[in-house]
Amino acid sequence: MRLAERTEGLTASPTMAVDARAKALVRQGVDVVSFSVGEPDFDTPEIVKEAALDAMRRGRTKYTAVQGLPELREAVAENLAEELHLAYPPDRIVVSNGAKQSIFNALFALVGPGDEVILPAPYWVSYPEQIRLAGATPVIVPTDVARGFHLDLEALEAAIGPRTRVILLNTPSNPTGTVLERSELEAVAELALRHDLWIISDEIYRHLVFGAEHVSVAQLGDEVRAKTILVDGVSKAYAMTGWRIGWAVSEDPALVEAMTAIQSHLTSAPSTVSQWAAVVALRQARASVDEMVAEFDRRRRRMVELVRQTPGFELAEEPRGAFYVFPSIRGLVGSEVGGRRVYDADDLAELLLEEAHVAVVPGSGFGLPEYLRLSYATSLERMEEGFRRLASVLRVS
Ligand SMILES: Cc1ncc(COP(=O)(O)O)c(C=O)c1O
The missing domain is CATH 3.40.640.10 (Type I PLP-dependent aspartate aminotransferase-like (Major domain))
Structure with missing residues (x-):
């Protein structure tokens, strides 16, 4: 089939693709820790939902x-x-x-x-x-x-x-x-x-x-x-x-x-x-925003610590905004992780999903293929669990 030229090389958003793969594993009953989400894990404030119901009525x-x-x-x-x-x-x-x-x-x-x-x-x-x-x-x-x-x-x-x-x-x-x-x-x-x-x-x-x-x-x-x-x-x-x-x-x-x-x-x-x-x-x-920001800050600080303790992850500066951390994995490129050779972040993300059941987004879609994006839009407990799993797989040889 012939499609318009503008669709050549156009692919669906890679962040959504990782999320879809992780969700497919979850449907098979696998317990996946997701650091791939691009949205707050908090619920929409109740007052906002009420406003929607009121508008409909x-x-x-x-x-x-x-x-x-x-x-x-x-x-x-x-x-x-x-x-x-x-x-x-x-x-x-x-x-x-x-x-x-x-x-x-x-x-x-x-x-x-x-x-x-x-x-x-x-x-x-x-x-x-x-x-x-x-x-x-x-x-x-x-x-x-x-x-x-x-x-x-x-x-x-x-x-x-x-x-x-x-x-x-x-x-x-x-x-x-x-x-x-x-x-x-x-x-x-x-x-x-x-x-x-x-x-x-x-x-x-x-x-x-x-x-x-x-x-x-x-x-x-x-x-x-x-x-x-x-x-x-x-x-x-x-x-x-x-x-x-x-x-x-x-x-x-x-x-x-x-x-x-x-x-x-x-x-x-x-x-x-x-x-x-x-x-x-x-x-x-506004009050809900302030509460959410305070919780994100707690998670951010913990995630920065955990990333810095993870073998092969490098973070130059502490991020100050949004809910993402973007460490380099350059140190892991060319090495063997979990019995497989890693050539870039795409390989590593696939391996981490399969072996550790942890979803992360490779940096390639963001223009830097030797980095990973980890989102801290997840609870502190899940974060600790995710990094325990990462540490057990990332034993570099
Ligand atoms: C940098 C950036 N801009 C825009 C958007 C899109 O936001 P919206 O959901 O309002 O379309 C996103 C969502 O991930 C984003 O990360």
Whole structure:
């Protein structure tokens, strides 16, 4: 069968693939410890569920405006003002089916064939695929691995050419947990303005920071704010991944109109019931976010200790955000683990799932094939159990 050219090399998200394999083992009755999940293991706050039920009972079950429910856009604007001190009018906000669609809408509106998007690596798995789906070319720029994956500003500037249109930032980062510092964001802002580039800033993990300050590039002055598309949503902070609500914010009315038009022909607005639930999440669920952040911090600290004690795992800097740890396994490449030779993180992840029944995500999908991503969206007890199993298999020879 002949498929369109754009599907060549396009594969389903590798993070979801690992999860699917682990779930298949679980269905066979195997007790798998999963460090592969990309969502909080907490339940959606009760008050949010009640809001959804209430919306249904009131018959709020029809289409909303494509751009999103006005009440939700107002709640987003209030939230941005309160938490990030950013004043955006509600009509500059486009609500979508998760932050994933918001990023796609932004890319689809801004780039096409011949255009380049600068993408620091490691990157979230969907960015390069979305850039290619939009017809543009991702230009992958390595980060400073030894300095905890902070931006390599010289490499970033060197990657800018006449076709560059966008720099894509993600802070806190999936998969590294790195929180970008104000100074490096200032440097990116200066670069973007000097070269007349857009910045898509994915801040979906912005509430999940531990002993670090989340800075949005949009906060660094009026000029850079005008060139920034800020992407956020309720998925991670409010444990609402399945509700599918995210948003993109831009000062530019033409860009907002284009993103809305794209969405109008693809999905229309997201679920009305989810939008009403998101209004309550933003306005009334802050306490749940704080509780979740405190628990994630306890787990983060323990996971960093456990990773550092694990033979063959190396972690340069402690991650300060999101819920991931991204150690190098370079020391294990070429050696024999559990009677099998390991050539890269893909091999190792497969082996760990089969031999230790521990699910981890190989770094290849994030642009670094000698690393593993481990998520601490799991209980401390399961974490201890998982690392006991890892230690018993990772006896290197
Ligand atoms: C960096 C990053 N951006 C965006 C998303 C997508 O979020 P949503 O569930 O709101 O589409 C994810 C989800 O894993 C993510 O890790």
